[in-house]
Amino acid sequence: MAYSYEPQYFEDFEEGQTFESVGRTVTESDLVIHSMVAGDWTELHTNRHYAEENYFEGRVAHGPFTFVLSTGFVFRSGLLERTVLAFLGMNYMNIPAPVHIGDTVSQTMEVTQVKEISSRDDSGLVTIDVEMTNQDGETVFEGDMKFLIKRRT
Numbered sequence: 001m002a003y004s005y006e007p008q009y010f011e012d013f014e015e016g017q018t019f020e021s022v023g024r025t026v027t028e029s030d031l032v033i034h035s036m037v038a039g040d041w042t043e044l045h046t047n048r049h050y051a052e053e054n055y056f057e058g059r060v061a062h063g064p065f066t067f068v069l070s071t072g073f074v075f076r077s078g079l080l081e082r083t084v085l086a087f088l089g090m091n092y093m094n095i096p097a098p099v100h101i102g103d104t105v106s107q108t109m110e111v112t113q114v115k116e117i118s119s120r121d122d123s124g125l126v127t128i129d130v131e132m133t134n135q136d137g138e139t140v141f142e143g144d145m146k147f148l149i150k151r152r153t
Helices: 028-038 050-051 062-077
Strands: 018-020 084-089 104-116 122-133 139-150
Touching: 028 062, 050 139, 062 104, 062 122, 062 139
Parallel strands: none
Antiparallel strands: 018 104, 084 139, 104 122, 122 139
16 A cells, blocks of 8 residues: 655654555656657667567666656655755666566655764755565666755754
């Protein structure tokens, strides 16, 4: 079951906390829009006949699009609504399996680091590890995301 969460301030986060996203089905439009925005018209994403004859036996989502889905799940959860000051990057990111048109994906999130920043008294660093899976439970994306999060006070 997916959940919707209240915005979390830096003080609200604890290492080991877990959260769960809603699900989302990837559509033909998703691939077309991503291709348009990114300018990436690689045939594995845009040419059905070419893609069917190659490694994935059909069109697959762009790797960067899979990452974008993941960040969307974090923000759609509501955890960072009006409390996030910046996305600071990632230490690692893996895309171990493709996402196909028609796949339904969802994500689990775990807080792995809550860290004071000596140069900031208004915020702190929160790192969230994510794992996105498809409808069959296969991992299609994993990584950690580092955020600068506002303090309550």
